[in-house]
Amino acid sequence: MLTWSRRRVETILLALIxxxxxVSLRTPVETQLCFVSEMAVIAVLGLLAMARPSRIQEIATGALPLxxxxxAVIARFFAxxxxxxxxxxxxLGTVSLAMALGGRSTRWLALSVVSSGFLVLFCSSISDSRYAVALPIIWILSCVWHLIANHWEQLDMALPESVARNWTLRPATMIATVVTLAGAGYVAQDRFTRPPHLLHGFMPTSGGSRWSDPAARSGVGTGESAIAAKDHAESFGAVDSDIFLESTESSLLDMFNDMVGEPKAKKNRREKAQAMPNQDFLPNHERTARSDLGSSSFSVDRMPPSSHRLPDDVTDSSVIQWDGPTGIRLAMHRYDTFDGTDWTQSTDLTCExxxxxxxxxxxWFVEPEQHARIDQDASSISVGLLKIIxxxxxxxxxxxxxxxxxxxxIDRQDFFGIARDGCFQMPGREKIPALTVIHVASTRPSEDELRLGLQEQTATTPPIHADLRSLADxxxxxxEHAYDQLQAIVTHLRNNFTCDRSFAPTSDQAVSQFLDSRRGGDHLFATTAALLARELGLQSRFVTGxxxxxxxxxITAGHASVLPRDVHAWAEVRLADGRWFEIEPSPGYQRPDYRPSIWLASQQLAATYWPLAAIVVAASLAVFLSRRIWIEWLLTSIWRLTSWFYPQGNLRVAIWVIEARARLAGCQRSSGRPQRDWLEELTQPDLTAxxxxxxxxxxxxxxxxxxSQRPIDDSSQRLVRLLNTRTLSQLAKELPI
Incomplete structure (x- = not known):
């Protein structure tokens, strides 16, 4: 039983402080209901830890740190x-409180004081509140009172006749402590610069707001310098200067031509357009980048690619830098219409x-249709940082x-818009300035959403190609389900076709030759996947990026560098709610991870492995029903092996085997009862036993x-053979109630 001394009570108060x-760190960024519930449960367990029954004390004290x-686990799923x-x-705070409540020695109380002091000082040092220093001062004053009282008690017990009580000692010490702290604060003020924002920490969520990580705490930096230690673009004034208009930077069209090959058809005048002098340009709101003019269509019938040549002044070939999940695709152009050779965009999705x-x-600037989903799917939103190089x-x-x-x-709506094909853009300017850091918020759907969205998809498309129809069938x-059919198509292309950008079709029908040769660039994989999806009655489109x-x-730079050779083509499929999700048919590229819910995963597991599950259930039932037989056999084998290899310890093993059999027979020894009394009472009905x-x-x-070391007789062997599980069950039935 714990003794509730003054020392323990003061230690508990320090832990509560x-x-x-x-509180000041968590309440501004967390769901209030969840936080209040957590504190309420901690308070209830703390009160239970003060209860008289020692068993309740132990359970409540041990549960506090959990x-x-x-x-935290609950909040990840529901708040x-x-x-x-x-x-x-x-x-750490609950551990300190648990040590103060359940510690049975002064050492545990001292550890509680040390841990609570560290927690108070650490929290105040990282807090942005101007009043954060109040709690450390309160803790220090309480600790000083606590230490002086403890020291006085020790002296009083050791030298009771030599110690004279003085009621002014503790108040005087407290006043001296306050004066010392105030003087130190006055001397230190304005002598230290504000510490820099924390951008890299020992925890995954150090730095950023809830839009750079939903669990990040605001006030420790927004991650603007997380990519190669470069700041955001201070302004867009340089966009109109000649240095930008005459830039020779590569466009997506140039990189595709270098990596995949140029279209066989002769390039038109718009594709050859070069940057014009500043005075010949139209007003900003009518300007369109050279790369966007040249990317109004995408041809799948292309010549063999030539090697990519970098400008002479380039020391780093990075096109963009990305701080976020890897193995993903970054879209720049989308096309929804295919005429057998060229992809174009027919539907106007412009949002100015x-x-x-x-x-x-x-x-933040969001699509009007997506605004309602932001609050609903806030927990599934992830934010990556994109820097234009x-x-x-x-x-x-x-x-x-x-x-x-x-x-x-940047707080201007005219700087952001949606292009005709549904891609984000910065309209009215020649290009996005170099070194611009863009925060991008996106969501990743679950497999459940995709299955539901495809099931409700009602749009159908007419057959395009006989070979495609035959392959899809x-x-x-x-x-049966559209999602499973789509995944089967993707798996077939990835497993049975070879991605080779250097392979150029010799026929005018690039898709037909791709199906025959089973070899081609990623643009042919994406085209074929999109067309096969249409054979299933799904809306699809071709994407480049x-x-x-x-x-x-x-790891050292904190970002991934995207190079010219990383240009890629893939396909997207439309859901019933208007959203599009991507599929990756090209081998060598990581597929999107659409994770199913626990319920859906259980259903899929049961549907796939139901014969094995039935066998496992039947085997488990058989093992349970025959548990007396095989456990008895196992105990007998252990006894025989131990008697052979360890004869000196056969007495201990014998009583262990008998107690294990008794538990199996339902007549186990009660806690604290001597083994001799238990065995003699158990064997009363049988004189031989x-x-x-x-x-x-x-x-x-x-x-x-x-x-005296008497020789070991054979009584242990006879008792183990005699008191088997069946005999113990019969003896238990014959015992008087």
Whole structure:
């Protein structure tokens, strides 16, 4: 039983002060209901830890550090995620409180004081509140009072006749402490510069707002310098200068021509257009980048590619840099119409004015249709940082299902828009200035959403090609759901075709030759996948952009460099709600990860492995019903092996085997009862077993409690053979109630 001394009560108060220091850090960024519930559960367990029954004390004290972890898991699924740093600090606070409540020695109380002091000082040092210093001062004063009282008690116990109580000692010490702290604060003020924002920490969520990580704590930097330590673009004034208009930076069209090959058809005049002098340009709102003019269509009938040549002044061949998930695709152009050779965009998806919303102090520009989904899918939104290096385009390379973009210190709606093909762009200017850092917020759907969206998809398209219809029927024959059929097509292309950009079709029918040769560039894989999806009655489109290779991420730099050779083509399929999700048919490129929910994964597992599951269930049932047989056999084998290799310890093994059998038979020994009394009572109905039991117990007593080492007899072997599981069950039934 714990004694509730003054020392313990003061230690508990210090621990509570340390927990209070976390409140100012967590309440501004977390769901209030979740946080209040967590604190309420901690308070209830703290009160239970003060209860008289020692068993309740132990359970409540041991459960205290687990509560922050449990609520962190719950918040990840049902509320605003809790930052890992905040969970770790709360665990430290509950550990300090648990040591104060359940510590049975002064050492545990001292550890509680030390941990609570560290927590208070650490939380105040990272807090942005001007009042954060109040709690450390309160803790220091309380600790001084606590230490003086403890020291006085120790002296009073050691030298009771020499210690004189003085009621002015503790108040005087407290006043001296306050004066010392105030003087130190006055001397230190304005002598230290404001510390820089924390951009890299020991936790995954260090730095950023909830839009750079949903669980990140605001106030420790927004991650603007996370890409190669470069700041955002301060202004767009240089866009109109000749240095930008006469730039020789590569466009997406140039890179595709170098990596995949130029179209066989003669390029038209618009594709050859070069930058014009400044005075000959139209007003800003009518300007379009050279790359966007040349990318109004995409031909799949192309010549063999030539080697890519970098400008002489280039020391780094990076086109863009990406700080976010790797193995993803960044779209720049989309096409929804195919005439057998060229992809073009027929549907006009232009949106000249995006909706501006405020996230903290930042202005985000989102599609009007996506605005309603932001609040609903806030937990599934991830934010990556994109930096433009050498890309001649007004287009923003962004992942699929991008909901909004943000550039630091840019709060003008005319700077952002949606192009005709549905891609994000910066209209009215020649290109996006180099070194511009763009925050890109996007969502990734689950497999459940895709299955539901494709099931509700009602649009159908007429057959395009007889070979495609035949291939689609053959590949999807064993699948009923549209999602499974689509995945079967993607798997077939990835497993049975070879991606080779150097292979150039010799026929005018590039798709037909691709189906026959099973070899071609990624643009032919994307085209074929999009056409096969249409054979299933799904709306699809062709997409070009960049692929962020998983091996391109540089840990030291904190970003992945996207090179000219990373230009890529893939396909997208439309859902019933108007959103488009991507498919990756080209081998060598990572497929999108659409994770199913636990319920859907269980259904799929059961449907796929139901014969094996039935066998496992039947085998488990058989093992359970025959447990007495095989456990008895196992115990007998252990006994025989132990008797052979370890004869000196056969007494211990014998009593262990008998107790294991008794638990199996339902007559186990109660806690604290002597083994001899239990065995003698158990064998009362059988005189033979009772005699062997007494002989065994006498031999054990002589072996372990007598100074004389009597030779080991065979009583243990006879008792183990006699008291098997069946015999113990019968003896238990014959015992008087």
């Amino acid at each position: 340390s927990l209070g220091s976390i 509560i922050p972890i449990a609520f 605003t995620p809790i930052a890992l740093e905040m969970t770790a600090l709360t665990v 004015t995006l909706k501006r919303i405020k996230i903290g102090e930042d202005s 050498r890309l001649d385009s007004t287009r923003m390379p962004v992942p699929m299902m991008t909901t909004g973009v943000h550039i630091e210190k 053959r590949v999807t024959r064993e699948h 960049f692929y962020v290779r998983p091996d391109a991420f540089d 009772q005699a062997v039991t007494r002989q065994f117990c006498d031999a054990a007593d002589a072996r372990f409690f007598s100074s």
